[in-house]
Amino acid sequence: MTTTIHIPTLETERLILRGPQASDLDALAAFLASDRAGFVGGPLGEAESWRTLMRIGGQWVLRGYGMWIIEHRETAQPAGWAGILHYHEWPEPELAYSLFGGFEGQGIAYEAVAAARDGAARLFGITRPISMILPDNTRSIRLAQRLGAVLEGPGQVMDLKVDMWRHQAPEASA
């Protein structure tokens, strides 16, 4: 029996959340090569960025849920990622997100991550995911707070000391 890699698409007013594509490489590599990527394990080169894209795509098959690439409708450019990241050593499914350079300050991250959180609840039954955030990543913490997430305590992933934020079920935070 053939295997189909199905990645659902979410739409918001300004954004489309979709599966990764080969054409996302340049935008992703630019982001992962920048200082902005320090909070997510970067900076990384082109080949490593491609591996990241492959993992994002492949996790959908292994877990049945995953991360979307955020596409900005107006410019048709990849603006970041949002969705459920769940690598092997993750303690539980994580609502993960990053915004690429040039898309800050427009509420795009909030719009995307809220859609991803609601989508994860509706489509996969993941209702109260964590977000693992480095304590000095103030932008990310502010976004988690705006989304209604609550600081649960310290955690660790990939040798990094992180704070565990717990999102609320979509109804509760609406």
Next chain:
Amino acid sequence: MIPVLETDRLILRAPKAEDFDRFAAFFGSDRARYVGGPITREQAWRALAAELGHWHLRGYGRWALEEKETGAFCGIIGLWYPEGWPEPEIGWELMDGFEGRGFATEAAIAARTYAYDVVKLPTLISLILHENIGSARLAERLGATLEGEFTHQRLGLMQVWRHLGPEAVQ
């Protein structure tokens, strides 16, 4: 979409979560020293995800081999062309305990046929580390010829083997 291929003794199908333990055992072992290993279980999980993601991004990729007789997952083989590769290759790895039975040759021929007939690739290489004698022998058995060298950023200096072309394997 990841198709299923069949050979005399093998099924080539999409890798799946159930393959992970054996996949991680191989990639965590010394046998994986020629293919970027040994790596941790955590890294192996990402690598398995990457196998599937390659299909999603390129429309082709590597299959998991399943031995028909036992249903056992016994290898990863197929088409591989990530960023940083000079051109598409046939890559193969047999899991522990499945070497020496011609499984890799059998599956590589099926993958090569698929590459030419379905994906319409014009040519194929295999990148092989110099010390990986077993893999070079397999390339020879498939009719490939040693063409030159390529230095990969992470994996280092490798031999470039050129496979028989579409016309030669008709």
